[in-house]
Amino acid sequence: MKKVLSGKLATMAACGLLALATPTFAADHGGGHGHGGAVSAATPQSTIKKVIHGNDAFRHTHADNHFDAFQKGQSPALTVISCADSRVHTQLFDFEPDNNIFIIRNVGNQIANSEGSVDYGIHHLPTKVLLVMGHSSCGAVKAAMGDYSGETSGIKAELDTLKPVMEMDDQEGPFNDRWAQNVERNVDFQVNKALELYGDKVESGELAVVGAVYDFNNLWGKGRGALVVVNINGVNHPQEIMNHPALNELSKAEIVTHVGSRAQ
Numbered sequence: 001m002k003k004v005l006s007g008k009l010a011t012m013a014a015c016g017l018l019a020l021a022t023p024t025f026a027a028d029h030g031g032g033h034g035h036g037g038a039v040s041a042a043t044p045q046s047t048i049k050k051v052i053h054g055n056d057a058f059r060h061t062h063a064d065n066h067f068d069a070f071q072k073g074q075s076p077a078l079t080v081i082s083c084a085d086s087r088v089h090t091q092l093f094d095f096e097p098d099n100n101i102f103i104i105r106n107v108g109n110q111i112a113n114s115e116g117s118v119d120y121g122i123h124h125l126p127t128k129v130l131l132v133m134g135h136s137s138c139g140a141v142k143a144a145m146g147d148y149s150g151e152t153s154g155i156k157a158e159l160d161t162l163k164p165v166m167e168m169d170d171q172e173g174p175f176n177d178r179w180a181q182n183v184e185r186n187v188d189f190q191v192n193k194a195l196e197l198y199g200d201k202v203e204s205g206e207l208a209v210v211g212a213v214y215d216f217n218n219l220w221g222k223g224r225g226a227l228v229v230v231n232i233n234g235v236n237h238p239q240e241i242m243n244h245p246a247l248n249e250l251s252k253a254e255i256v257t258h259v260g261s262r263a264q
Contacts, residue, residue: 069099074102075125076100076101079101079104080130080133081104081130082103082104082105082109083133085138092225092227107159108138108140111193112161118194122197122198128207128208129209129210130194130208131210132190132191132210133212134184134187136216138183138186140158140162141162141186143155144159144166145166145182165186165189168182177262183213183262184230187231188230188231190211192234194209195233210233212227212230215227222257230261236263237264238261238264242259247259
């Protein structure tokens with residue numbers, strides 16, 4: 001496999017690696033009950049006010065020249081397929097997302113449910129890394145592990161596409177361990193789907209497909225808030241990932257801190 005990352009683009013990508021309202025989802029996604037910094041007793045009016053005030057604050061801290069680089073188009077090196085969970089956002093990368101990250105979000109960070117958007121990022125933008133980003137305590141994965149027949153047709157359609165992942169679950173061990181393993185299995189499944197679609201670009205060295213879990217529960221043992229790499233171009237054994245050329249610009253300490261597995 002050719003080295004897929006180089007120069008400034010690689011540094012940025014490497015740094016990047018470092019309200020569904022039903023009861024099933026609400027319980028697993030914080031539920032808006034004051035947990036995780038959520039605003040309690042919010043109303044439509046107070047939420048709109050917060051949006052407008054937030055935009056005003058953004059404009060006041062970003063001069064007009066901040067927007068110069070992307071007046072005529074976008075040039076992100078990183079395309080991310082992420083869960084729609086409100087606890088998962090681009091600030092976890094700690095670099096400016098504007099014009100740097102093309103992000104696609106849906107229930108369970110699934111390629112099949114947003115294939116056209118992912119295609120656009122890969123074929124029409126200068127994407128060098130496709131990051132499939134799952135997360136700890138994913139409510140979509142938990143729902144897919146159980147009976148979701150009472151959900152709306154829209155939710156059921158999005159959970160149905162997780163059935164192949166659930167078939168890998170051997171049903172052995174504590175539920176929470178299986179849940180975390182299924183989160184990782186889902187990331188592996190989505191990476192494999194990406195390789196089916198974009199394998200030619202991976203083989204030519206134009207693209208790296210990286211699977212990771214944003215772990216705010218410390219279930220992977222790397223600390224709360226760590227982005228844990230669990231797959232690179234279909235390689236999902238931690239030791240092989242650590243030696244993968246895509247990580248050549250990271251230090252050994254950084255690699256050890258950001259590579260792990262609950263499913264291997």
